[in-house]
Every structure is written in structure tokens, then in C-alpha cells.
Amino acid sequence: MSDATLHGAQPRPSLLVADPRTRKRNAAEARFRAYGLGAIVISMVMLVILLFTILTGGLGAFRQTYLEIPVTLDAAQLDKTGNRDPADLRKVLTLTYGKILQQSLEQAIADKGIAIADLSAKDVSNLISKEASAQLRNRVLADPELIGQTVEARVLVNGRVDGYYKGRVSMESAARDANTSPAQLQLADALKAQGMLATQWNWSFLTSPDASDQRPEAAGVGIAILGSLYMMLVVLVLAVPIGVAASIYLEEFAPRNRWTDIIEVNISNLAAVPSIVFGILGLAAFINFAGLPQSAPIVGGLVLTLMTLPTIIIATRAALKAVPPSIRDAALGVGASRMQSVFHHVLPLAMPGILTGTIIGLAQALGETAPLLLIGMVAFVKNFPSAPPDGLFEPASALPVQVYNWTQRADPAFIERASGAIIVLLVFLLCMNLLAILLRRKFERRW
Amino acid sequence: MPVSWTLLIVLVLAGAGYLVTRARVVALAGGDTRRLHSRPSYHGWNAALLTALPALFLIAIWRFLLPAANATPVAVLALILAAAGLGVALSRSAPGFRARNAVESMVKGLLILCSSIAILTTAGIVFSMLFETGHFFQQYPWQDFFFGTTWSPRFGGGSQLGILPLLWGTIYISLIALAVSVPIGLFAAIYMSEYASAKLRSVAKPAIEVLAGIPTIVYGLFALITVGPMLRDYFAQPLGLGNSGASVMTAGLVMGIMLIPFVSSLSDDIINAVPQSLRDGALGLGSTQSETIRKVVLPAALPGIVGAILLAASRAIGETMIVVLGAGAAARMDMNPFEAMTTITVKIVSQLTGDNDFAAPETLVAFALGLTLFVITLGLNIVALYVVRKYREQYE
Numbered sequence: 001m002s003d004a005t006l007h008g009a010q011p012r013p014s015l016l017v018a019d020p021r022t023r024k025r026n027a028a029e030a031r032f033r034a035y036g037l038g039a040i041v042i043s044m045v046m047l048v049i050l051l052f053t054i055l056t057g058g059l060g061a062f063r064q065t066y067l068e069i070p071v072t073l074d075a076a077q078l079d080k081t082g083n084r085d086p087a088d089l090r091k092v093l094t095l096t097y098g099k100i101l102q103q104s105l106e107q108a109i110a111d112k113g114i115a116i117a118d119l120s121a122k123d124v125s126n127l128i129s130k131e132a133s134a135q136l137r138n139r140v141l142a143d144p145e146l147i148g149q150t151v152e153a154r155v156l157v158n159g160r161v162d163g164y165y166k167g168r169v170s171m172e173s174a175a176r177d178a179n180t181s182p183a184q185l186q187l188a189d190a191l192k193a194q195g196m197l198a199t200q201w202n203w204s205f206l207t208s209p210d211a212s213d214q215r216p217e218a219a220g221v222g223i224a225i226l227g228s229l230y231m232m233l234v235v236l237v238l239a240v241p242i243g244v245a246a247s248i249y250l251e252e253f254a255p256r257n258r259w260t261d262i263i264e265v266n267i268s269n270l271a272a273v274p275s276i277v278f279g280i281l282g283l284a285a286f287i288n289f290a291g292l293p294q295s296a297p298i299v300g301g302l303v304l305t306l307m308t309l310p311t312i313i314i315a316t317r318a319a320l321k322a323v324p325p326s327i328r329d330a331a332l333g334v335g336a337s338r339m340q341s342v343f344h345h346v347l348p349l350a351m352p353g354i355l356t357g358t359i360i361g362l363a364q365a366l367g368e369t370a371p372l373l374l375i376g377m378v379a380f381v382k383n384f385p386s387a388p389p390d391g392l393f394e395p396a397s398a399l400p401v402q403v404y405n406w407t408q409r410a411d412p413a414f415i416e417r418a419s420g421a422i423i424v425l426l427v428f429l430l431c432m433n434l435l436a437i438l439l440r441r442k443f444e445r446r447w
Numbered sequence: 448m449p450v451s452w453t454l455l456i457v458l459v460l461a462g463a464g465y466l467v468t469r470a471r472v473v474a475l476a477g478g479d480t481r482r483l484h485s486r487p488s489y490h491g492w493n494a495a496l497l498t499a500l501p502a503l504f505l506i507a508i509w510r511f512l513l514p515a516a517n518a519t520p521v522a523v524l525a526l527i528l529a530a531a532g533l534g535v536a537l538s539r540s541a542p543g544f545r546a547r548n549a550v551e552s553m554v555k556g557l558l559i560l561c562s563s564i565a566i567l568t569t570a571g572i573v574f575s576m577l578f579e580t581g582h583f584f585q586q587y588p589w590q591d592f593f594f595g596t597t598w599s600p601r602f603g604g605g606s607q608l609g610i611l612p613l614l615w616g617t618i619y620i621s622l623i624a625l626a627v628s629v630p631i632g633l634f635a636a637i638y639m640s641e642y643a644s645a646k647l648r649s650v651a652k653p654a655i656e657v658l659a660g661i662p663t664i665v666y667g668l669f670a671l672i673t674v675g676p677m678l679r680d681y682f683a684q685p686l687g688l689g690n691s692g693a694s695v696m697t698a699g700l701v702m703g704i705m706l707i708p709f710v711s712s713l714s715d716d717i718i719n720a721v722p723q724s725l726r727d728g729a730l731g732l733g734s735t736q737s738e739t740i741r742k743v744v745l746p747a748a749l750p751g752i753v754g755a756i757l758l759a760a761s762r763a764i765g766e767t768m769i770v771v772l773g774a775g776a777a778a779r780m781d782m783n784p785f786e787a788m789t790t791i792t793v794k795i796v797s798q799l800t801g802d803n804d805f806a807a808p809e810t811l812v813a814f815a816l817g818l819t820l821f822v823i824t825l826g827l828n829i830v831a832l833y834v835v836r837k838y839r840e841q842y843e
Contacts, residue, residue: 025735032737036638039631040651043711046704047658053673054665242561249558267565272758272828273821274765276792277572280817283799284575290510306568313565339551367662370767370792374799389451400664400768407671407772415672422665433660 061420064202098133123184129156131218216413227396234301243312271310279371294376308361315357319350352443369400461499468494485547494536502529579814598778612778616788621763627703632710659708670701670773683785693775717751757831
């Protein structure tokens, strides 16, 4: 009141009409609220844009254009001796199978009476993916009886033609492209009109290994999924027992002294160490020093174990802390030792929290890329690793590293593959997080 | 593989030890388990642990520390150890033997060992990098590394390996990332803790946390295929600032998005920790809600928020995949944010992927870079944790 008179302000004329100063303050209030709301909206919009671009870019990887043609497996070319001896059949290179595919396609074009202006022989042979001849060869080697017959073959087409049906390649861009031509695309259209060429669901994206630079149409995430799975296995086997044991000690037994303090500070610092530093550690300690093989899932698993340990320890300690002391007191009161009270009573009650933390730690490990680049997971791997434990020491890839690998290739078709691999990765992460949420919902207990 | 065979035999021995000792102790007690000091299974566990632990340690040390050692003698030694452990356990098994105490102290030892792995990891990180960094500085003068302004590694000699251009790129990108994430994250946290209805919070909080769960490679791809080309086509080229898709701006913006949930969840905790009485006092004096926040809550929470920003900065400096895919590979000291620059982490990746020659300074420099990165982020983390902890104590 005295304030108002001191500053010589007019007394408020009406309670019903806001004075200028109040209006100003209220406007500031509204602006401030709008900033806050805006910040939330911006972050949600970013999330939507991020997911939308990845999804739209990557769904194409799950569909692939195939050509269905009758292929005559000419015995004169494939088995000169005529005795179907597997050793002799193996000597026939994929080149020969490529020629057979080309002849079959030319035959099919002639049969259907497709005529296209300035269609070169190269256009016709290039329509078929280079991977297709290798696939046909494998099929024949698996079943030599096919030789001499005419079989229906489902053949991968060239990545550019595939891109044409996914909107990545147009007639205009094809004219400028050395790897395809408008005539080739017209041929593909004509074949499609005859029902021989179709874009179908592509299981092989999930099952087949990576393919070389020129064959984006054949590249898949099979080895990457397997490699990631192996690494998660290693992390699960190592990080969970070690992490839980460490948390039990720190939470239930550790005396408050300098050593425990050092451990605690260490764990919280390790949680914030950049992941690439763990990669350097893995390279120096596990590969250079311990002599483990490069690009093996065991090394990746060990590095990811060290990385996820702090996460698991922090989550487990929170879960142990949430178990009320009365449980421990009751156990001790009926004569259990401290060890028994922890292992028989506290630990089972803390299990849901530990599981949730573990799954979240695993999800983090699954998406980690940088440390894996340093331990050689970028290598091109064409052969599936065998079953564990031997497979853990054989070269493999990992899902996020596969994504990185594909972004480094020249052909834009690999970008679609990379987005597709990310969809696979996100689906795995989603499942893990849903599992964590479900576990928490089902077993959560409040005392 | 001799390792897996030895492992298998040791485990079988341990299992046998469990069964035999348990049966023996029960037999010694004349079938009356009440005459035993410990339950029979503790006697069994005692034997199993004594058999397995020494042998397993030997195998672990052999496999990871001395991979070149001859396999057969070590395997034989491990088996002898296992058999000796079993023998000791069997000879000690008697009804009065305090097996439970023995087992519990062994388990406790294991627990202590597991909790020391964190220390071992840190030691491993520091030593592995110090060791190789030492090698690097024997071949390349440290003054040139820390104060050199040119980065041009040439395999075959004559490289210039100055860290300053990389440090500049790292700092520039991190600053842009913080300029994006701090206001957005902070405002989101303020709105969520002070204004939002429970319903909005239950939607918005998990949605923002989803951003935190997305792997960084996804952000990297987003930078590479969406943000980079967009910035180039709509900003850099029309403004004549360059025509590179990979740029400081691309990496900074995307990294900023990645850091939003990080800043917002930390600030959320800190704002919630400000005592309600401070708010009530300000509101009671007639300030509006925003005045309360700006003049009372935020100043009170400031140290904590500074800590959160420091933690976010350490994240930004150590982030790898976004900059690998979004920032480019050219080491350059430039003010133009639409120019491609590079960071410490990018160069660690590029120097250490592919065929490495661990005698060449061009490879070893990655360890020096890694150590620098480790020291910077560790320093930021320690300061941040100190600030946050000190602040928490203030209101407890």
C-alpha cells in the first residue's frame, strides 16, 4: 500500500479491469507457459520426424523385386562329364550360371514377344542381379538332379531396377546412370506387365548375409542379427552375475571405508565415460594384449559387458535398497546368517527390479556402435558364425555396425538397407523395453 | 579346444565333490543331520567351491593374461589344483566342521572380487591408454600434439598430428548441441514439473524418454540422410555458406535433439527437489507462477542445473556416431557452422579402423586422443557430480 503511494501510482480504478502492469505480468506468464509447452511440442515433433523418416526410408528394404523365369539348366555347360560328380560341379563357376540366366531371360523375352528400342545385350544381362547366379549355383550344387531340367527360378533383379519400383530411380536419373538405362527400365515394365516381375515381401533381408558394394539387392542383416545375439548372450552371462554380485556387496555388506568409496565413485564415473573409450580399452586389452580374434562376438560382448556393468549395478542397487529393512531383520531374527537373509529373502524380492534394470542395460548395449567399430566389427563378413561357444570366436557383424557399414557405401540403395536394419534394431529394442515395462507392472510391489 | 575340456572336467569334479562330500558328511553323522554344524548342502558347496574356484581362476588368468602360454601344462596344473581342492574339502569334512561359515566367506570374497571389477576396468582404461600414449610421445613431440594447428596424418611419415583443429570441432559441435538442448530440455522440464497436468505428463515424459532410448547410430543416420541435406539445400547453399551435407550445424542440431531428454530428466529431478515452501512463499507474496519459477525456483536450482549442463556437455564431447555420420572428416578451424569439421572421436574411429600398424604414430595418436577425451570427460563429470551433490545437501 505504501509502495503505491511512494511511487506515486494511481490507485487501482477497478477490480474488474486489469491495470497495464497486471496485464503485462499476465502476458509474461502466458508467454512463459507457451515456451514450456513449445519445448515439449518440439521434442515430440522431433521424435515423430525421426521415427517417420527412418520408417518410410527403411520399409522398402523389406520388399524386393524378383523376376520369375523358366531356366534351362543345360547339362552340356554345367556338367561336361555327365556323371553329376559334386567335385566336378563345384568347378563350374558362377560366371557360367550367369550366362545360363542371361540366355533364359533372352529366351523369355523372345517368347513373350517383348520388343524395346535400343535395348542392348548388356541391359538384358544386367537386369539380373550378380548375386542371382551364385544363388542358382548353390541351388544346383544342393540338388544336382536339377541339371538338364527346366526349372522355375525366382531371380533377384539389379538394385537400380528394384529402386525404380520403390521410387528411388526414375527414367530421367536412369538416363544419366551408367549402371542402368531407360531401355532396361522399359524392359522391366514390360516383364512386369507379363507378370514375370514383381515386388514381393523380402524374407531374405532378415536371413541373408551382407553383400558386396555392387549388390545392394542381396544384402541382408542375417549375420548382424546373429552377431548381436551372440554379444547379448555374452553380456547376459557375464554382466548380470557380476553386476548383481557387486551390487549385493556394495549395498548389503560393504563397510563404509575408503575402498568402498573409491569403488562407488568409480562406478558412477564409469557410467559417464564415453563409449568409444571402452572400444579403445577393448582393442588394447582384449585384442592386442590377450590376443583374442578381431571382429569376434566374444570381444564385442566383453566390451559391452564392461560398458553395461555400471547401468546394471546402479539399477540393482536401487532395487535392493527398495526392499524394506524389516525383511532383513525378520530373517536375522529367526537365526539366518546375513548371507542367508540376502540370498534367500532380499534378492528374490528385488528380482523384478533387477530384471528390469538388466533388460534396459542390455537394450543400451544392443544399440551401441562406437566401441564395436574399434574392435574390427566393421569387417565384411560373408559366412555365418557357427553355434556357440566356437561361434563366439568367429568373425561376425552387429546390427548397429551393419547400419554404419551400409552408410559408408556409394550406392544409395544401401541407405534404404541401413534404414531397414534400423527398423529391425528398433523392433528388438521396443520388445525389450516392453518386456521391462511388463515385468515392472506385473511384479512391482510397494511396501 | 583344451580350454573348454579343462573347464568341463573341473566343473564335473566340482559337481562330484558336492555329491560325495554331502553324502560322506551325512554318513559320518549317522544319517542324523541334526548332529551336523551346517546343513549337508553347505558341506557339499564347500567342496564344490574349493574344487572349482582355484582351478577356474587359473584358467581365467591363463586365457586372458597369458594367451601365448603353452596349453597343456596349464591345463594339467588346473586339474591338479581342482583335485587338491577336492581332497582338502573331503579331508576336512566332519560333522563339526563349520561349513556354512567357510562357504559364506568364500562367497563374500567372490562378491568383493566382482565389485572390484569396476576398479579394474578404470585401471585397464587408464593403463592401456597411458601405455600406448607413451609410445606415441616417444615418436612424436608432445608440444606438436597439444599445440599443433594442422591435422594431416600421412602413413609413411611426415604427418602433422595437432589436436587443436579436432578440439575446436568438438567444442563447436558441443556448443551448438547445448544451445539446442539446454533451452528445450530446461523449458520442457519446467513445464512438466510446474504446469503440466498429470495426464499430459503421463504422455510427454515417456515420449521424451523414448528419445533417450534411441541408439545414437539412428541419430547419425537421421543426420546423414535427413538433416544434412535439408540444411544444405535450404540454408547453406542459398546463403552461400558452403555445400556440404555434413557440417557442424548438422551434427550439433541432431546431437542437441539427442541431449534433450538427458537435460530434461536431470533438470526435472533438480527442480522437483526445490522445497515447496520456497514456491509457497513466493506465491503468497503475490508473484505469478512464472515469476516464482524465474526468480525463486530457478536460482535455487541453479547449481544443480549447471551440473546437469556439464554432464550433458561431457556426453556431447564423447559422442561418436552422430559426428562420424554428420560432421564430416575434414580437420578444419573455421567459424562457418555449415562447413564440415571433425572431432576427436571421429579421428579415433578413423585412425583405429581398418588395418592398424601399432608402431606408427598415425595409429598410436588415437590412444593419445582417447586419453585426452577421457581426461576431459572425467574432469567434467567430477565437477558436475560435485556440484550436484553439494547442491542436494543444501536442501536435505
